[in-house]
Amino acid sequence: MSTSLKSFLLHVFVLCLLAVLYFVVSEYHSGNLARILVMAVYAMGYNVLFGYTGLLSLGHALFFASGMYGLGLSIEHLGLSAAPALVVGFISAFIVAAVIGFLALRTSGVAFMIVTLMFAQAGYLTILLAGKYTRGDEGFVIQQGDRVIAGIDLSQADNRYFAALLLFGVCFLFIAWLVQTRFGKTLVAIRENPERARMLGYDIQRHKLLAVIISGTLAGAAGAAYALLFGYAGATFSTVQYSIYPLLWVLLGGAGTTIGPLIGTVFMTYLIDISSEYTSAYMLIAGLALILLTLFAPHGFAGLIRKKLFSWLP
Amino acid sequence: MEFGPYLFIASLEGAITAAVLALTAVGLSIVFGIMRVVNVAHGEFFMLGAVIAWWITSLVGGHPAYGFVAALIIAPILVGILAIVCDHLVLRRINYDPERTIVATIGLLYVIQQTTLMTFGPEARPVEAPFNKRIALPWFEHTEQGFALTWPWGLSTTTYKLAVIGAAVFILILLWVLMTRTKFGLIMRATQLDSEMAQAHGIPVNRVYAMVFGLGAGLAALGAVLIVPIQQAHYLMGGDPLLLSFIVVIIGGLGSVVGTIVAALFIGMSDGIISVFFSPTLAKIIATLAVAFVLVFRPQGLFGKPER
Numbered sequence: 001m002s003t004s005l006k007s008f009l010l011h012v013f014v015l016c017l018l019a020v021l022y023f024v025v026s027e028y029h030s031g032n033l034a035r036i037l038v039m040a041v042y043a044m045g046y047n048v049l050f051g052y053t054g055l056l057s058l059g060h061a062l063f064f065a066s067g068m069y070g071l072g073l074s075i076e077h078l079g080l081s082a083a084p085a086l087v088v089g090f091i092s093a094f095i096v097a098a099v100i101g102f103l104a105l106r107t108s109g110v111a112f113m114i115v116t117l118m119f120a121q122a123g124y125l126t127i128l129l130a131g132k133y134t135r136g137d138e139g140f141v142i143q144q145g146d147r148v149i150a151g152i153d154l155s156q157a158d159n160r161y162f163a164a165l166l167l168f169g170v171c172f173l174f175i176a177w178l179v180q181t182r183f184g185k186t187l188v189a190i191r192e193n194p195e196r197a198r199m200l201g202y203d204i205q206r207h208k209l210l211a212v213i214i215s216g217t218l219a220g221a222a223g224a225a226y227a228l229l230f231g232y233a234g235a236t237f238s239t240v241q242y243s244i245y246p247l248l249w250v251l252l253g254g255a256g257t258t259i260g261p262l263i264g265t266v267f268m269t270y271l272i273d274i275s276s277e278y279t280s281a282y283m284l285i286a287g288l289a290l291i292l293l294t295l296f297a298p299h300g301f302a303g304l305i306r307k308k309l310f311s312w313l314p
Numbered sequence: 315m316e317f318g319p320y321l322f323i324a325s326l327e328g329a330i331t332a333a334v335l336a337l338t339a340v341g342l343s344i345v346f347g348i349m350r351v352v353n354v355a356h357g358e359f360f361m362l363g364a365v366i367a368w369w370i371t372s373l374v375g376g377h378p379a380y381g382f383v384a385a386l387i388i389a390p391i392l393v394g395i396l397a398i399v400c401d402h403l404v405l406r407r408i409n410y411d412p413e414r415t416i417v418a419t420i421g422l423l424y425v426i427q428q429t430t431l432m433t434f435g436p437e438a439r440p441v442e443a444p445f446n447k448r449i450a451l452p453w454f455e456h457t458e459q460g461f462a463l464t465w466p467w468g469l470s471t472t473t474y475k476l477a478v479i480g481a482a483v484f485i486l487i488l489l490w491v492l493m494t495r496t497k498f499g500l501i502m503r504a505t506q507l508d509s510e511m512a513q514a515h516g517i518p519v520n521r522v523y524a525m526v527f528g529l530g531a532g533l534a535a536l537g538a539v540l541i542v543p544i545q546q547a548h549y550l551m552g553g554d555p556l557l558l559s560f561i562v563v564i565i566g567g568l569g570s571v572v573g574t575i576v577a578a579l580f581i582g583m584s585d586g587i588i589s590v591f592f593s594p595t596l597a598k599i600i601a602t603l604a605v606a607f608v609l610v611f612r613p614q615g616l617f618g619k620p621e622r
Contacts, residue, residue, distance in 0.1 A: 056413055104608050110352055110412045111609050114560065120605040121557065125599045244420055251417070281432045287424025294418040295407055 004180065007258075011176050015169050022161050030161055037164040038226050038247075040060040041171045043253070043261030044216025046246035051255035052179060053211040054191030058113045058121030058243050060146050060219050062100065065127065067093040067220030069134065071307065072233030077133060082149045086224055093220015094213065101212030105205060117240070124238040138281035139234020147228055155220050160229045167225050168262075171218055176258045176314060178214075187211055188256070219246070241283075248286055251293045254302025258314045263301050319469045321587070322491070324593045328586020329474055333482035334537040335592045336578035338555050339562040340489065340535030343574040346563065348526045351405065354443045355422040356380040356534055357395060357556025358430075363535025364547040365430055368439050379444035384541070386537070390532035390538050397531030401524045410507045410523070424553075430549040443474040443543035478540050485536060488576060493571065502526060534559075557598070 018037070022030050042064055049055050070092030074085045104115045128136045147154045154163050178184045189197040190204050198204050227233045236242070245268075246261075253264025268289070276282040297304065307311040364388040371381030400422055409416045450470045493499040501532045504512045505522045513519045534555070545551070556579065566577030579603060588597035 056414075056416070103606070106610050110416065113413070113416055114352070114564065115606050115609045118560075118602045118609075122599050122602040122606065125595050125602065129593065129595045129599065247417065247420075279432060280436075281428035283424045283429035284432070287421045287426075287428060290421030291404055291418050291425065292421075294414050295404065296420065298414070 003312045006106060007176065007180075009182060010314070011258070012175060014262070015165070018165055018168070019162075022165075023197070025304060027157065031157065032162045032228065032269065032273065034157075036265050037161075037168040037224075038222050038229060039249070039269065040262045040265040041100045041168055042219050042222035043246045043249040043265050044171055044175055044258075045215045045222065046217075047250045047255060047257075047261045048175065048178075048187075048218065049211050049215035050247065050250055051257070051260070052184065053193060053208060055208065055211070056113050056118040056247070057104075057212075057215075058240070058247070059100070059118075059157045060246055061121075061238045061240070061242035062116075062120040062123040063093050063216035063219035064094040064096055064223035065123060065235075066216075067223030067225075068233050068237055069127070069190065069234070070220070071224040072140065072142060072227045073133060075142055077303055082147055082154070082228060085146075085249075086149075086228060086277030089224025089227070090221055093097065094217045096215045097216025097220070098209075100210045101216065104110065105208050105212065116242070120243055122239065122284040124235060124240075127235045127238055134235065136232075137235045139232055139236070142227060142231045142233065144231065147231060154229055155231060164225065167221065171221070172262075173259070179258065179314065181270070183207070183210070191256075219294060244290075246287070248290055248293075250300070251287060251298075252300050254300030254304075254306070257300075257302035257306065260300055260302035267301070281292075320590070322451070322453065323471075323584060323588035324587045325606060326471055327590070328583035330478055330536035330541075331586050332582025333479045334541045335555070335558055335562060335582045336575050337482055337485060337540070338534045339559040339566075339574050340486065340571055340579050341530035341537075342559045343563045343566070343571055344502075345527055345530035347570070348502055349410060349478060350409050351412060352419070353527070353530065354399070354416055354419040354525060354556070355426060356530070357552030357554075358426040359393050359531035359536045359552075360421050360534040360555045361430065361547075361549065361552035362393050362396070362426060363538030364441075364542040364545075364551060365434050366392055366535070366548070367539040367542050368547040371441050371583075377444075378442040382441070382444040382539075384534070385441075386539050388537040394528035394532035398524045398528040401527040403451075405527070406523070427549060427552065434547075434549055436549065438546040440546045441542045443472075445473055446543070447473045449473060472503050474543060477542070477552045479596070481540055482537070483519035484496050485533075489533070489571075498525075522586040534570075557602070558582075561601050564605050565608055 018033070021033065021258045042060075045063075048056070049057055067089040071085045074088045075082070081086065083191050099278035100116070100119050104112055104119065109161060127134050129167050134140070144153070144155045152159050154160055154164075164265070177189075186197065186202050186207055186242070188205055189200075191204070194204055223237065226237070249264035249268055250261050252268055253259030253262065268286070271285055271289075272282050275285045293300065299307070338356070338360055341359075342353060345351065345353050345356075367382075367385035370385040370388055371378065374381035374384050390589050404418050404422065405415055408418060448470050449472065453469055493502065501512070501517055501522055504515075504517060505519055505526075509519050512522075537555070538551075562577045562581050563574055565581065566573030566575070585594075585601065588594075588600070
């Protein structure tokens with residue numbers, strides 16, 4: 001079997017497994033899984049930039065929140081229906097990503113991390129400052145009547161799960177395809193050795209900017225989908241913590257692998273879910289995971305699998 | 315109150331912010347300058363300083379000044395030792411790689427913060443100031459009889475607040491003496507200039523790094539002990555000092571101690587003044603955007619030589 005066929009079968013298998021899981025697990029877990037699928041889209045978006053292009057952003061919550069508030073505010077204040085509001089969410093994330101990418105990519109390394117962190121922090125504070133419209137930390141609920149696309153009520157558990165799975169599936173296959181293209185391979189080349197990629201004649205600034213835009217738009221799509229499926233938009237989603245989460249998920253699952261973000265999101269969400277039953281200090285787990293991963297397993301789960309078992313893992 | 319006295323009181327509050335900020339930010343700055351790493355857990359060392367100060371003052375009986383003096387000495391030392399342990403267990407093992415250090419110190423941030431939540435609890439707890447006499451401040455007013463000294467209602471400060479400013483200045487002078495007039499300072503500066511060359515001349519670079527990391531954390535803790543009688547100890551109090559220190563260190567030029575102090579004065583004062591007259595949130599938005607744009611448009615100027 002050729003590698004690309006194996007990889008295609010793997011992706012289809014994962015999607016079928018996720019579809020079957022809905023009918024097997026309890027209602028509590030399927031609700032959790034719907035949330036995880038949306039967050040995995042966020043992680044996959046992050047992975048395009050961090051895992052494949054090698055740019056570590058500490059401000060992705062800004063893109064997530066752009067999608068979330070693009071959708072939420074246009075429903076709440078412009079009276080749009082769900083489908084056009086979703087498009088507004090995507091477009092606002094796209095625009096924010098393009099602007100931030102254009103500015104932040106003038107820097108590199110540690111400066112890039114701080115600049116993205118600062119822009120995201122400014123975004124969070126702006127959401128608080130505009131509390132009249134966004135209701136700040138408290139956030140606002142999107143009414144059930146506004147969460148209907150083409151007659152399908154997305155607040156119903158089954159519709160919600162399969163809507164999340166559809167979004168996840170599209171993004172999953174898109175990234176699996178993207179990283180096989182010339183463009184995707186160039187991103188990896190930039191990650192491995194930017195100087196050499198430039199010497200070979202690639203316009204690395206343009207590639208990096210496109211990577212930020214793709215990454216940011218996917219993060220925004222996850223944010224918009226989250227607001228639509230779970231009916232809530234709040235400033236918490238734009239805090240630093242929500243910029244750290246995708247980094248953690250991707251590191252844990254395996255940076256630069258298509259399946260890593262999903263593994264990391266599932267694992268971390270359940271770890272935090274279980275530990276929060278015992279203590280309110282559940283972020284302790286996240287902190288320990290970050291330290292241990294940097295020290296002992298910088299390539300995550302999927303990285304280990306790729307190294308020990310299947311070298312073809314995409 | 316009229317505008318003049320109001321501005322006066324705002325700048326006084328700003329000066330206190332600036333004094334404590336200068337200590338915290340100088341800690342972050344020497345760590346970056348000498349070790350070339352960004353310590354995201356710096357705000358948590360600040361928080362630990364305040365929490366340990368509360369703990370010590372609650373253990374020591376008698377006049378509040380005894381407990382406070384004990385806290386002023388013990389808290390920075392304990393925090394410094396903890397930082398040295400962190401350096402030894404984590405940072406050294408990843409070879410101070412800039413990007414991995416940031417991820418690891420984010421992890422440290424959560425570990426320290428959440429451990430404090432589990433042990434110290436979510437409440438804000440006060441520490442009594444060693445002395446706290448309210449003093450009314452005079453104001454010059456132009457009346458029909460010419461200039462006169464008046465004591466407008468509400469224009470007052472406390473002796474402790476003034477002492478904080480004095481203490482911060484004193485500690486910064488001590489630090490300057492340490493950096494420029496002692497052998498340890500010489501070794502630190504040598505390591506900052508060229509760590510490989512320093513190693514080749516027999517300077518134990520790893521031990522210097524550990525000491526510097528401890529010193530930086532200790533300075534943050536010291537700032538926190540000074541501010542805690544005004545602000546109360548809380549497990550989330552590290553966020554703002556971290557953000558403000560970042561801003562100060564970047565605007566002042568990463569690694570430059572003098573630049574950091576000047577920037578701390580500027581940011582602390584303007585933060586105090588903007589917060590009083592406008593909204594504190596707006597003040598922070600302006601400051602964070604300023605940092606982002608400084609880094610975007612003058613990266614080399616503020617980071618020293620361009621990377622790679």
